[in-house]
Amino acid sequence: MSMYNNYNSMKPLGASSSGTQHPQIAPGQYPQSQAHAIVQAQFQAQLQAHGLSFAPNAKRFPPKPPVHTATPLKQTESVPGPRRKKHKQNEKQLPEKALAILPESALYAQLLDVEVRVDAALARKKVDIQEAVKNPPFIQKTLRIFVFNTFANQNVDSSAPTWTLKIVGRILEDGEESEQAGVAAHRMPPLYPKFSAFFKRVTISLDKRLYPENHVITWENSRSSATHEGFEVKRKGDKEFSAQIRLEMNYVPEKFMLSPVLRELLGIQVDTRARIVSAIWHYVKARKLQNQNDPSYFHCDLALQKVFGEDKVRFSMVSQKISQHLFPPQVILLEHMIKLSGNSPVGSACYDVMVDVPFPMQRELNALVANVERNKEIDACDESICGIIRKIHEHRRRRAFFVGFSQSPLEFIKALVESQNKDLKVLLGESGHNADKERKSDFFKQPW
Numbered sequence: 040m041s042m043y044n045n046y047n048s049m050k051p052l053g054a055s056s057s058g059t060q061h062p063q064i065a066p067g068q069y070p071q072s073q074a075h076a077i078v079q080a081q082f083q084a085q086l087q088a089h090g091l092s093f094a095p096n097a098k099r100f101p102p103k104p105p106v107h108t109a110t111p112l113k114q115t116e117s118v119p120g121p122r123r124k125k126h127k128q129n130e131k132q133l134p135e136k137a138l139a140i141l142p143e144s145a146l147y148a149q150l151l152d153v154e155v156r157v158d159a160a161l162a163r164k165k166v167d168i169q170e171a172v173k174n175p176p177f178i179q180k181t182l183r184i185f186v187f188n189t190f191a192n193q194n195v196d197s198s199a200p201t202w203t204l205k206i207v208g209r210i211l212e213d214g215e216e217s218e219q220a221g222v223a224a225h226r227m228p229p230l231y232p233k234f235s236a237f238f239k240r241v242t243i244s245l246d247k248r249l250y251p252e253n254h255v256i257t258w259e260n261s262r263s264s265a266t267h268e269g270f271e272v273k274r275k276g277d278k279e280f281s282a283q284i285r286l287e288m289n290y291v292p293e294k295f296m297l298s299p300v301l302r303e304l305l306g307i308q309v310d311t312r313a314r315i316v317s318a319i320w321h322y323v324k325a326r327k328l329q330n331q332n333d334p335s336y337f338h339c340d341l342a343l344q345k346v347f348g349e350d351k352v353r354f355s356m357v358s359q360k361i362s363q364h365l366f367p368p369q370v371i372l373l374e375h376m377i378k379l380s381g382n383s384p385v386g387s388a389c390y391d392v393m394v395d396v397p398f399p400m401q402r403e404l405n406a407l408v409a410n411v412e413r414n415k416e417i418d419a420c421d422e423s424i425c426g427i428i429r430k431i432h433e434h435r436r437r438r439a440f441f442v443g444f445s446q447s448p449l450e451f452i453k454a455l456v457e458s459q460n461k462d463l464k465v466l467l468g469e470s471g472h473n474a475d476k477e478r479k480s481d482f483f484k485q486p487w
Contacts, residue, residue, distance in 0.1 A: 130425040137435045177395035182237060184208040186284065187386030190379045193277055200277040202377055204243065205384075206284065207269035208234045210396060233266035237394050239289040243272055246280040260289055279379055286371040290395065295365035304342045309368050316358050 131151065138144050185207050192198040210231045235241075238260060245254045256272055288294075292311050302308055305318045323329055323337045330336040336351050344350065347360055371392065378385040444451045 130428050131421070133428065133431065134435065136439070137431055140435065140438070141431075176398045178398055179393050180231075180396045181211040182208050182392045182394045183211055184286075184373075184390040184392060185386075186373055186375045186388055186390075187384040188375065188377050189384045191383075193379045199275050200379070201273060201275050202379060204272040204282060204375065204377065205269060206241070206271075208237075210394075211391075231396050234269050235260065235263070235267040237289055237392075238286055240285075240287040241270055242285040243270075244283040244285070245272075245274070246282075249276060249278060249280055250274065277379060280377055282375050282377055284373040284375060286373065288368055288371070288392070288394070290368065294368055296368050298364035298366070300345050301361065301364040304346060312358060312361075312365065315361060315365070319357055319361070320354070 133141075133144050133147065138148070186205075188202055188204045190200070190202040192200045194200075235258075240260065241258045243256045245256075247254045258270060290311075292313070294309050294311050295315070296309050297305070297307055297315070301315075305315065305322065307315065307318060310318075322343075326340065328338045328340065328343075330338060330351070335355070336353055339347055339350055339352060343352075346364065352360065371390070373388075373390060375386060375388070
């Protein structure tokens with residue numbers, strides 16, 4: 040903001056608001072202090088006659104082009120100055136000059152420091168929550184699998200007899216009582232993945248003598264674009280037989296079954312590679328087997344020697360060396376008798392399997408992140424603080440003006456007039472413009 044645009048809201052003592060000319064002052068007519076005030080008023084009146092005002096002790100920036108009006112000054116073309124990119128100022132910070140004037144501002148500075156640390160902590164927690172939403176932690180739950188079949192048109196000559204084999208399941212909540220096969224049609228709770236998401240491959244084998252064509256039905260997760268509530272196989276037939284069901288679990292991340300030697304060492308049957316390596320590290324740390332001279336190695340006791348076959352192993356080689364002790368998880372084999380008489384549906388068997396499900400707080404975490412971003416109360420308080428800081432800036436500039444004038448009125452007026460002359464030259468776009476000569480009548484009597 041330029042010096043003559045900064046002071047529109049305040050007028051020095053003796054300034055005229057209408058732009059009328061003040062009478063000339065004869066030397067010795069007034070005391071020195073009063074004469075300075077009248078000189079200042081005359082100068083302000085001249086500037087206001089041209090639509091200008093002034094403010095001292097302000098930074099000088101390239102002004103906007105003036106509006107051409109009828110003035111006693113020589114008409115010139117205005118040359119717009121170069122545009123300067125406006126920098127966004129942190130309006131919540133008090134200027135150093137205001138800090139020296141207001142001793143109470145030390146407490147405000149401390150509050151700003153606390154706010155910065157709180158914002159940084161919130162930003163870190165927000166990133167952690169977003170990462171948790173993208174890669175939610177898993178908890179183990181019991182997946183209850185129901186296998187049953189229905190039938191229709193049995194012992195009826197007019198229609199073809201059919202039967203339908205169904206495999207469905209649901210996650211059991213903590214403390215839930217045992218369920219009957221009649222509730223197998225209940226769907227998976229919406230917080231958990233659908234039933235087919237827990238399996239990599241499902242294979243159903245029918246009796247080859249009854250169904251020589253397509254007696255093996257296979258579903259693969261990698262080839263399916265969507266998840267399903269369950270599996271269903273429907274065929275024509277009126278003879279009972281035993282169906283074989285093979286379920287291969289889908290672990291994300293991938294899990295492995297440990298060899299008997301490694302299982303005896305760690306007490307783990309099935310787990311991910313990362314957790315197995317971490318368990319070996321905790322085993323070494325608990326028994327203080329790490330090499331003191333070279334921490335990248337650890338010594339092997341008898342149990343570790345059975346696994347690695349060496350006396351000393353490097354930590355970076357653990358993941359590679361345990362590969363020979365890791366095997367695909369054991370598949371689930373089920374058998375169901377397709378019955379075509381009695382009550383429908385037929386089957387009372389259910390099977391429990393431990394599976395990993397996403398942590399159920401994912402929806403609440405999403406709501407928390409959205410709430411942090413839409414806090415209108417904090418935004419309103421920040422806007423109020425910025426408004427108060429702007430008022431403090433304005434009052435500090437006014438105070439600086441009056442303090443400078445009271446300490447040395449003559450020098451202050453001289454510096455003010457000199458500064459305004461420079462700004463007037465920039466405003467009119469004339470580098471050779473001499474305001475001192477224009478004050479004399481001889482300047483206007485010169486021929487054009």
